[in-house]
Amino acid sequence: MAVFTEVSNKEARDLLRRLQLGTLTELRGIEGGIENTNYFLTSSEGEYVLTLFERLTAQQLPFYLHLMKHLAHGGIPVPDPAADKSGDILHTVAGKPAAVVNKLRGKSQLAPEAVHCAAVGTMLARMHLAGRDYDRMQPNLRGLDWWNETVPVVLPHIGEEQRALLASELAYQNHVAASSEYTALPRGPVHADLFRDNVMFDGEELTGFFDFYFAGVDTWLFDLSVCLNDWCIDLPTGVHDAVRASAMLDAYQAVRPLTTAERTLLPAMLRAGALRFWISRLWDFYLPREASMLKPHDPTHFERVLQGRIAHPLHP
């Protein structure tokens, strides 16, 4: 149950009044999620999601919330944070930073087919283009600097073979990041965690991207690689699925063709995307944070994905 902080009906009613979103009809805790407290908030005006941020700070949050607003106004189906009379979209509820967004229609497609991967590819490219004129800056806080800080912390907890793979892949990624091809990659605000459980579908219609709280400015190719590594593999084995990957890549490129540097570095960024989540899963597994991680994700999954990406590089 991902309700780490209880919200009373009175607090919900007061918030709806401040946001001029009608009168409360239902407040229901959401069971999914591992980072924040989430409630479905239903009022006489519509259905919303109330999020209380358990770890992100009031300094970090404006980047994410204004990015969602910017993208929503740019026609991308993402939750649009509600503003109060003064235009503020970051609120305080039960002593925590909080936001209210519209509830997206549909549900997550956890067994995607090519048609769903194509829809994600199209919308991802549209989202990258819509983010070009977003003027706030926050780096990907789970990027290369964080990998360099975190790998030494997890190394003592893992076996010799894993240590060798983790250390050599980190060295490889530092080398790639220093190259002129990497510098040439187009970049902008990216979602950086657009897994199957962070996209809504109604049948084959993509109804929204959500959970932007790992977003940051990074390469568009990294974002695409994170998607390919989750949507276009066989989950039990981690093996690449060529049909779903082509569907996603073709759809993405129909909106925004990859540059020469991106085509060259796709194999390296697929490795980077696998490394990023291997590190975070190892970190969550061996160094769990107080009360936040209910059931840590399996780190060995991304170890397998990384090995597959090294053994069988994907050349678009």
Ligand SMILES: Nc1ncnc2c1ncn2[C@@H]1O[C@H](COP(=O)(O)OP(=O)(O)O)[C@@H](O)[C@H]1O
């Ligand atoms: N805007 C939204 N519209 C509809 N459902 C949402 C929305 N935001 C969150 N949810 C629901 O809440 C669940 C948990 O949200 P999520 O952002 O993944 O939490 P966490 O950041 O804690 O992992 C999602 O799986 C989804 O079912």
Ligand SMILES: N[C@@H](CCOP(=O)(O)O)C(=O)O
């Ligand atoms: N997608 C990440 C975990 C991030 O959790 P989320 O529920 O906030 O998307 C992983 O699979 O390791």
